[in-house]
Amino acid sequence: MYIAFEDINEHSDAWDVCIIGAGAAGISIAVTLAERGHRVLLCEGGDADYSERSQECYRGDVVGDPYIPLYGARLRHLGGSTNHWGGICRPLDRYDFNAKAAASETAWPIGRDALAPYYSTAINMLGQEPTPADYLIPEAGFKRIYFSLGHPTRMKEKYAATLSDSATLECCLTANLVALESQAGKVTSATFSNYRGDYRKVQARYFVLACGGIENSRLLLWCNQQLNGQLIPQADTLGRYWMEHPHATVGKALLFEPAALGLDDEYNVFLSPTADAINARQILNCGLRLHRMNAEATQELIDELADQAPTLAGRLRVWQAQGRVIHGAVLRAAWEQEPRYDNRIELSDELDKLGVPRSRLVWRQSELDRRTIRESMLLLGEYLRDNEVGRLQMEPWLAATPVELPSEGELAGRHHMGGTRMSLNAEEGIVNADCRLFAQDNVYVAGSSVFASAGHANPTLTLVQLALRLCDHLESRLTPNGAEAAQPT
16 A cells, blocks of 8 residues: 555554665565565655656766766656557576686676576566577578567556555655664665655564666765765675666668578567687677668668679669568667676766765776677678678767767667666675675665676566565565574675
8 A cells, every 4th residue: 555655654563674766676576575474665756647746856977978867867757768668678698607818897796597486486576588599590690689579568557556556565655765774794684765855764573775777876875975885885786787788770781591590481580699608709799680671771771882893782673583581671789788897877966856976887898798789790791792692781870980889869769777787796796696785685686786787688577576586585684584683795
């Protein structure tokens, strides 16, 4: 049920878990634990619907490469950014959890098997369909991959009845985290503020921070600063290793044998390099998206080829006269970004209306980021040429040396990852393999901010799998025979 901000203190001794942030991760954890009978408080800083007073808290600076203004990159109200989610998802590849040859920092402390048991439930929560199995394209160094492209779920709508009627889940809107108190390795209370400047303290057995891939870092940086480093004593990596998925239109292709890639039957085909190709090329993961052109656009591409390769263009016209189907395709891409210490969220000198320092994003794409997309395109071009499947034309910016990434257009996927990195030890990250802060026995972080590396797949499915895994961990600690006595490591 919903409770008013003013009434929080009346319930302060009842909560097993306080979840801060009501987006994909926060709602997934809240409804799951409530269904298991645990008393849950879900605190959302925004209103039930979009409001300027809430969204304004997301204003911040960007330093480095051109990026989407932070104010418009995600949504700050009930349901979070699922309110504009496109509904595209797939799991990370198995090899995304391992160290890649080009960047050892891509390793996770868990493997994909740790998330596999939560795949079906996560898919159902997001209202998606399971994706078909990938398959290798012979001699290509690529596999054909699939995304779930179902109707996007709006979490606040799907779980509206649970949020309003559950006897064990209480949801409070306009409750913005502004401070934490910690003693002897445990957070003893969380302080929330509404937009009128009222404050309330919450006590719970466990706290879960689920505010997104920028806010998780911002709030922990602020709370740790207020506590003089008591919350996260080893904070060198806090806010660091922040990642995105760069997006761009990267070229065009003429396919003499469209069936080789599946473009004979489909209008959209997705490819990614194999693990062997990734390691051999010394790159990171990449998703290429081939969108079939109509007949007119294909013919324009053939005519354009006539000036560059008249002999090949002549062959194409002969094949067309013989009735052979040739398809053009526009190529778009989303690729993995290197996890780099210098890419980070930090605190600005400017405060928002709640008195919390605004975010400053420092974000630059590396030489490896550029190499990844260029080598992925070269790999595809070599396959098309060497197997007489087609020809590839890269965008001029990608064919240049050095590669000059676009400064306008799509730029990135609004996929905020990293900043509260999952790792094996406190020197290399912020949370352990259970998503718990290393120095606090009862504080966890949920969402894509814990990603150790990004792969190329949209992060929503993976972050919900992680959230459901966290539910099982919390369940083991909340039940009488659980691990309540566990100590920080």
